[in-house]
Amino acid sequence: GESVGLHLPTLSVQEGDNSIINCAYSNSASDYFIWYKQESGKGPQFIIDIRSNMDKRQGQRVTVLLNKTVKHLSLQIAATQPGDSAVYFCAENAGGTSYGKLTFGQGTILTVHP
Amino acid sequence: EADIYQTPRYLVIGTGKKITLECSQTMGHDKMYWYQQDPGMELHLIHYSYGVNSTEKGDLSSESTVSRIRTEHFPLTLESARPSHTSQYLCASGAGLTYQETQYFGPGTRLLVL
Numbered sequence: 001g002e003s004v005g006l007h008l009p010t011l012s013v014q015e016g017d018n019s020i021i022n023c024a025y026s027n028s029a030s031d032y033f034i035w036y037k038q039e040s041g042k043g044p045q046f047i048i049d050i051r052s053n054m055d056k057r058q059g060q061r062v063t064v065l066l067n068k069t070v071k072h073l074s075l076q077i078a079a080t081q082p083g084d085s086a087v088y089f090c091a092e093n094a095g096g097t098s099y100g101k102l103t104f105g106q107g108t109i110l111t112v113h114p
Numbered sequence: 115e116a117d118i119y120q121t122p123r124y125l126v127i128g129t130g131k132k133i134t135l136e137c138s139q140t141m142g143h144d145k146m147y148w149y150q151q152d153p154g155m156e157l158h159l160i161h162y163s164y165g166v167n168s169t170e171k172g173d174l175s176s177e178s179t180v181s182r183i184r185t186e187h188f189p190l191t192l193e194s195a196r197p198s199h200t201s202q203y204l205c206a207s208g209a210g211l212t213y214q215e216t217q218y219f220g221p222g223t224r225l226l227v228l
Contacts, residue, residue: 008154008155034216034217036219041221041222042221042222043120043204043206043219043220043221043222044157044204044219045219046216046217046218049216087154089156089157101147101159101162101172101173102147102159102217103159103173104149104156104157104158105156106155106156107154107155107156
């Protein structure tokens, strides 16, 4: 049902700065992770993914870091632009009986000021 | 850009009405998913399908039902809408070749039950 108000962490940056968005996951069996960007009124959009046999993966202006020891994932956005303003979700998949099913994290609101 | 479509985009309906939310994809993906998302909150899986005639309930209990008669089509039905069903419903699909795969999302349907 409907919830009142926003409960998400927020990050405000200036245009051109680098942004770091963090995500803690709980399932130690998770071995595939995805970052999604969701703009207002739209569905989540794939940004980058990483498998557990890697600790870093780079895309265009984005880098994902995975620390399996502490079950932590981060998304780094270089030279952040106003168009990067959105809610960012991490998602994990554990395989096995969770085959193909993603579990989403809480999300972080990124606001980029011109 | 993923070719996954949802209709209607917005729906306002009275309590007790039957509604069907449509989802279709043109990518030939075997796996399809329905998520429920309240404003400012994370996504919760309510239904999924691994192929034609396959449907499973997700992690979040839902009074809705789904069907998968054709690969490209995965409609969600509420037999009797209630205000507690007010939410955003997101459909997604994935190729299903391995469990380590991204899911592509549609734009979502915002449902308001009065």
